Amino acid sequence: MKLTKSLTSHNNWFIIKPKLTGILVFLLFCIVFSLIISQQYQIAKKAKYDAMRAKLQAIHKSIDESLKNYYVDALTLSLSINDKGIPENFEAVGKQILATNPNIDAVQLVPNGIIKYTYPEKGNQAAKGIDILNSKKYCFEAFKAIETRKMYFAGPFELRQGGLGILGRLAIYKNNKFWGFSAVIIRLETLLKKPEFVNLDHSKYFFQFSKINLNTKKETFILNTKEKLDPENAVTSIIPDGDWKLYLVDKKPNELVFPFVIRSLLALFLASLIGFLITSFFKKPAELEILLRKQSDKLLKNEIKFKSIFDQAAVGITYVDSHTGKFSEVNKRFCELTGYSSEESKSMDLESITHPEDIKKSLLFLEKLYKHEIEEFSLEKRYISKYGKIIWVNITVSPLWKKGETPSNHIVIIEDISKRKKADKIIIDSQKRIESLINTVDGIVWECDAKTLEFNFISKKVEDILGYTSEEWINTPDFWTNHILPKDKEFTLRYCEEQTALKQNHDFEYRIIAKDGTIVWMRDIVNVIVENNEAKSLRGIMIDVTKTKEIEKELNNSFNLVSEQNKRLLNFSYIVSHNLRSHTSNISSIVDLIETSESEEEKEEMVQLLKSVSDSLNETMLNLNEIVNIQTNVGIVTENLNLKQYLDNTLSILGDQIELKGVTVVSSIDDTIEVNYNPAYLQSVLYNLISNAIRYSHHDRNPVINIDCYIENKKTVVQISDNGIGIDLNKNGHKIFGMYKKFSTHKDSKGIGLFITKNQIDAMGGSITVESEPNLGTTFKVYIS
Amino acid sequence: MKEKTIWIIDDDPIYQIIMKKIIVKSEIFSSNFSFSDGKEAIDSLKKIILKNEKFPDIILLDIEMPILDGWGFMEEFALLKPQINAEIKIYISSSSIAIEDKERAQNNPGILGYMSKPVTLDNLIKIAS
Numbered sequence: 055m056k057l058t059k060s061l062t063s064h065n066n067w068f069i070i071k072p073k074l075t076g077i078l079v080f081l082l083f084c085i086v087f088s089l090i091i092s093q094q095y096q097i098a099k100k101a102k103y104d105a106m107r108a109k110l111q112a113i114h115k116s117i118d119e120s121l122k123n124y125y126v127d128a129l130t131l132s133l134s135i136n137d138k139g140i141p142e143n144f145e146a147v148g149k150q151i152l153a154t155n156p157n158i159d160a161v162q163l164v165p166n167g168i169i170k171y172t173y174p175e176k177g178n179q180a181a182k183g184i185d186i187l188n189s190k191k192y193c194f195e196a197f198k199a200i201e202t203r204k205m206y207f208a209g210p211f212e213l214r215q216g217g218l219g220i221l222g223r224l225a226i227y228k229n230n231k232f233w234g235f236s237a238v239i240i241r242l243e244t245l246l247k248k249p250e251f252v253n254l255d256h257s258k259y260f261f262q263f264s265k266i267n268l269n270t271k272k273e274t275f276i277l278n279t280k281e282k283l284d285p286e287n288a289v290t291s292i293i294p295d296g297d298w299k300l301y302l303v304d305k306k307p308n309e310l311v312f313p314f315v316i317r318s319l320l321a322l323f324l325a326s327l328i329g330f331l332i333t334s335f336f337k338k339p340a341e342l343e344i345l346l347r348k349q350s351d352k353l354l355k356n357e358i359k360f361k362s363i364f365d366q367a368a369v370g371i372t373y374v375d376s377h378t379g380k381f382s383e384v385n386k387r388f389c390e391l392t393g394y395s396s397e398e399s400k401s402m403d404l405e406s407i408t409h410p411e412d413i414k415k416s417l418l419f420l421e422k423l424y425k426h427e428i429e430e431f432s433l434e435k436r437y438i439s440k441y442g443k444i445i446w447v448n449i450t451v452s453p454l455w456k457k458g459e460t461p462s463n464h465i466v467i468i469e470d471i472s473k474r475k476k477a478d479k480i481i482i483d484s485q486k487r488i489e490s491l492i493n494t495v496d497g498i499v500w501e502c503d504a505k506t507l508e509f510n511f512i513s514k515k516v517e518d519i520l521g522y523t524s525e526e527w528i529n530t531p532d533f534w535t536n537h538i539l540p541k542d543k544e545f546t547l548r549y550c551e552e553q554t555a556l557k558q559n560h561d562f563e564y565r566i567i568a569k570d571g572t573i574v575w576m577r578d579i580v581n582v583i584v585e586n587n588e589a590k591s592l593r594g595i596m597i598d599v600t601k602t603k604e605i606e607k608e609l610n611n612s613f614n615l616v617s618e619q620n621k622r623l624l625n626f627s628y629i630v631s632h633n634l635r636s637h638t639s640n641i642s643s644i645v646d647l648i649e650t651s652e653s654e655e656e657k658e659e660m661v662q663l664l665k666s667v668s669d670s671l672n673e674t675m676l677n678l679n680e681i682v683n684i685q686t687n688v689g690i691v692t693e694n695l696n697l698k699q700y701l702d703n704t705l706s707i708l709g710d711q712i713e714l715k716g717v718t719v720v721s722s723i724d725d726t727i728e729v730n731y732n733p734a735y736l737q738s739v740l741y742n743l744i745s746n747a748i749r750y751s752h753h754d755r756n757p758v759i760n761i762d763c764y765i766e767n768k769k770t771v772v773q774i775s776d777n778g779i780g781i782d783l784n785k786n787g788h789k790i791f792g793m794y795k796k797f798s799t800h801k802d803s804k805g806i807g808l809f810i811t812k813n814q815i816d817a818m819g820g821s822i823t824v825e826s827e828p829n830l831g832t833t834f835k836v837y838i839s
Numbered sequence: 840m841k842e843k844t845i846w847i848i849d850d851d852p853i854y855q856i857i858m859k860k861i862i863v864k865s866e867i868f869s870s871n872f873s874f875s876d877g878k879e880a881i882d883s884l885k886k887i888i889l890k891n892e893k894f895p896d897i898i899l900l901d902i903e904m905p906i907l908d909g910w911g912f913m914e915e916f917a918l919l920k921p922q923i924n925a926e927i928k929i930y931i932s933s934s935s936i937a938i939e940d941k942e943r944a945q946n947n948p949g950i951l952g953y954m955s956k957p958v959t960l961d962n963l964i965k966i967a968s
Binding site: 627633635636639640642643644646647650663666667670785 | 851853854856857860861864911934935936937955956957958959960
């Protein structure tokens with residue numbers, strides 16, 4: 055682990071410092087390249103020198119061969135010496151040697167170190183006689199030849215005939231006694247005139263050779279060259295036969311440097327390129343690495359932050375393993391809430407902490423979550439704490455797996471809602487109490503908007519009273535307005551609007567059509583709720599007052615009946631006061647007059663008058679009796695009567711009068727119509743109305759009486775109309791059906807017929823109405839119930 | 840005193856006969872006329888206005904009458920009043936004992952008094968004086 059870490063950090067180090075890495079890589083490549091290049095350089099240089107050495111060797115070999123030839127020549131010459139130590143045929147031998155070896159300039163025999171024989175003699179006379187063994191100039195080389203007993207080449211030196219030459223000396227022993235030398239003189243030019251030498255590329259190399267002075271050990275360069283000899287750039291070879299040192303010097307020692315400089319530059323470029331590439335290669339990861347570090351720092355901080363949030367949250371938070379349902383991690387608040395410690399919680403699961411009644415519900419939601427049917431869910435349920443206490447909580451469950459993945463873990467956030475639940479319960483209880491209170495009230499409690507009259511509350515009592523459910527009432531706009539009896543609607547709405555505008559509580563009555571179609575009387579007691587000086591809503595209670603209304607109606611009816619009876623009673627008192635009193639007062643006056651009468655004649659006149667008063671009184675009494683009979687006769691017998699038959703009967707009774715006045719009777723009544731009536735009353739009603747119509751006919755025109763029968767409001771109506779003189783109903787309408795009310799001075803008018811008619815119709819439970827226009831005619835309508 | 844005229848407006852013919860007898864006996868009035876309803880009396884008043892004849896001094900008016908009753912007469916009379924340049928004393932004489940009628944009579948400024956039938960000679964003398 056640690057190792058990996060250090061490695062990682064090492065790697066990281068490279069990655070983090072891309073520039074340094076680049077430079078290091080650059081240097082590494084520089085070293086590698088320079089090593090390679092120098093190696094190559096060395097190889098190239100060696101190859102060059104090897105080539106030079108080979109060339110030099112060839113030259114060396116060629117020179118060596120020449121020198122061997124000269125040795126043979128020198129030996130040949132020495133053979134010309136006879137046993138006496140005198141050369142024989144020197145001239146001829148010399149000539150022959152020169153002829154075969156053109157390189158040899160001259161040959162010499164030097165007995166005892168003194169030059170004695172020279173061929174050709176010409177040109178070389180100067181050398182004759184020189185004792186070389188005693189000459190400082192030549193002795194070292196001469197002795198060297200004796201010493202080595204080989205041919206030793208001396209020189210080069212200036213030839214007397216000009217040019218450089220070398221002298222090969224071979225010590226000759228005769229009878230093991232030093233004789234002298236055999237010598238050949240060779241032109242240097244010819245010696246060097248070798249193909250190897252000539253073919254040498256002089257642009258590349260130059261040749262030099264030196265002689266090491268035997269005496270001084272000093273090296274003397276022989277060839278004249280422009281170039282300066284640098285031993286560094288040269289290969290050497292030593293020819294011991296002459297103590298010569300051959301040099302082959304490289305004319306262009308630096309020719310290899312230039313291409314290698316280019317190569318070096320190329321390598322440098324390549325190295326820097328690699329370095330740069332490495333830098334840029336590591337630069338991106340470095341940025342990423344820095345970002346990564348920052349991010350991981352942030353992540354760490356966030357983790358700390360979330361950890362503290364997790365721990366210090368005011369709500370309980372748990373991580374739950376979705377497979378086992380166990381709490382893998384819980385926070386402090388959860389522990390406080392449930393009473394379990396963090397360790398204890400880890401061995402627990404949903405089922406062990408949830409109220410038994412809520413487990414099923416919770417599992418159902420979880421299953422949905424697992425099946426991806428829902429993305430998350432909230433649920434109000436009960437936990438049971440360690441100490442057995444029930445805690446109401448609101449849990450929010452969020453999955454930690456992505457869509458399509460199998461469930462792994464989920465988070466549960468737990469909020470303690472016990473207090474709220476408690477408060478809720480109190481509210482619900484009190485609401486229920488109020489609701490049940492409202493619903494027990496024997497009236498419909500309601501609330502609606504003051505402007506739109508849309509109901510937002512109506513108590514359940516509405517179903518008992520009107521049959522509508524409160525839901526349909528509330529959910530249907532204008533339900534109330536649409537169910538007021540059309541007759542009452544305008545008044546109700548107007549009144550309501552007026553009172554609301556005045557912000558006045560009101561109390562009024564109207565009718566509503568119930569669900570079963572019955573009409574229900576409602577007393578509506580309304581409170582106007584004012585907010586901000588504006589009528590905001592209306593609240594009230596509707597009470598079913600149908601029964602009260604019925605009672606009221608009955609009361610009204612009986613009141614009307616009583617008033618009617620009162621009226622009749624009053625009428626009766628008038629009858630008594632007017633009709634009876636008028637008779638009694640007349641009697642009283644007549645009696646007075648009789649008492650004060652001055653003659654028998656006058657007395658008789660008064661008695662006659664008294665008699666007529668008595669008759670009138672009797673008639674009045676009879677009429678009164680008849681009316682009392684009608685009014686007191688409660689159980690009048692009724693039967694089904696044919697209307698036409700009774701009408702015809704009446705018309706035949708009135709036949710004379712009809713004929714006399716020329717009345718036209720138009721009847722639309724056929725013999726199918728039957729009415730349930732008392733026979734005498736029907737006869738009387740028809741007689742009175744038709745005889746009235748005949749009596750009050752207009753004398754300017756032919757009287758016409760129309761008799762019709764029809765149904766109006768489920769009641770049979772018999773209508774009798776004439777074109778007679780008519781009645782001014784404005785003046786007399788109120789007393790038309792009164793007793794002794796007459797509207798004309800007609801001689802037959804008694805003022806009793808209509809009074810009796812009305813009484814009879816009333817007694818049958820019907821009614822009579824009149825329509826009339828003076829001078830146009832009158833129409834009576836008899837309603838038969 | 841002898842110049843006074845009295846009108847009886849009543850639909851009861853027996854009452855008319857009786858009143859005539861009493862008026863004659865009283866010897867206060869020079870003449871008397873009877874009308875069986877208010878309309879007849881109004882028509883006569885109109886005639887008097889036209890012919891510029893003498894208006895009655897006293898009218899005894901019944902309430903219950905056909906065509907035009909006592910109250911109807913009073914209304915018509917009020918319309919004619921500007922054209923009448925004499926003082927006519929109108930008394931109600933009715934068999935009605937209803938209080939309403941009495942009150943109504945009292946409230947009408949054109950009616951001087953209410954006499955319940957029967958009207959006696961003494962009553963007549965009293966109103967005439």
